[in-house]
Amino acid sequence: MLRSISLAIAGALTAASVAGFAAHAQDAASGTAGTDDPIKTRQTIMxxxxxxAKVGGGMIKGEIPYNPAVGQLVLATLDAGAHTFGHYFPEGSDTGDTEASPKIWQDMEGFHAKIGDLQxxxxxxxxxxxxxxxxxKATFGKVAKNCKSCHEDYRVEKD
Structure with missing residues (x-):
């Protein structure tokens, strides 16, 4: 039973990861990385x-049994996103259906420093x-702290 739960969680997490990075791979292959729809791409990565985070938090809270392979997949997904996400904030992508704060474009250097910390x-x-x-818990906590810090500075909550 525990194995089937872990496999189901790993499958769901893998599906989310693949969806998140498919747009990046397609853009990179066509040589138009980030030019198709950077807002949608970064939303998919998020x-x-x-x-x-939901799976990692569920394991930490005891809602999901801890499995080292699933934990590693959680961390690998976050790492892949951390190393991809920053490419999708070109000029002009600060308006539209986005929760990205205008502060990103006013302080791009600070924003990229936060991404560097996350990476x-x-x-x-x-x-x-x-x-x-x-x-x-210790490793995931350090990652989550970086996520929270960036959200506090560079995200606008939508109604």
């Missing part, structure tokens, strides 16, 4: 972040390969 945290988390729940 959806994969959300799916990962460091996710890379370290993946490298740590947490094998038990306590180790996962």
């Amino acid at each position: 959806e994969s972040f959300g799916a990962s 460091e945290a996710t890379a370290a988390a993946v490298k740590a390969k947490p094998q038990d729940l306590d180790a996962f």
Whole structure:
């Protein structure tokens, strides 16, 4: 039973990851990375972040049994997104259906510094390969802290 739950969670997380990065791969292959619809692309990447956070948080809260392979998939998904996300904030993508704060374009250097912090945290988390729940809590917590920090500074909550 535990194995089937873990496999179902891993499958759902993988599906979210694939969806999140498919647009990036398609744009990169065509040589138009980020030019098709950067808002939609970054929203899709953020959806994969959300799916990962939901699974990671569920394991931390005890709602989902901890599984090292699933934990590693959560961290790998966050790491892939962290290393992709920043490419989708070109000039002119600050308006429309977006929760991105105008502050991003006013402080692009600071925004990219936050992304750099997130990339460091996710890379370290993946490298740590947490094998038990306590180790996962520590690594996931550092990543979540970076996510929260960026959201506080560079996200506008929509009604």
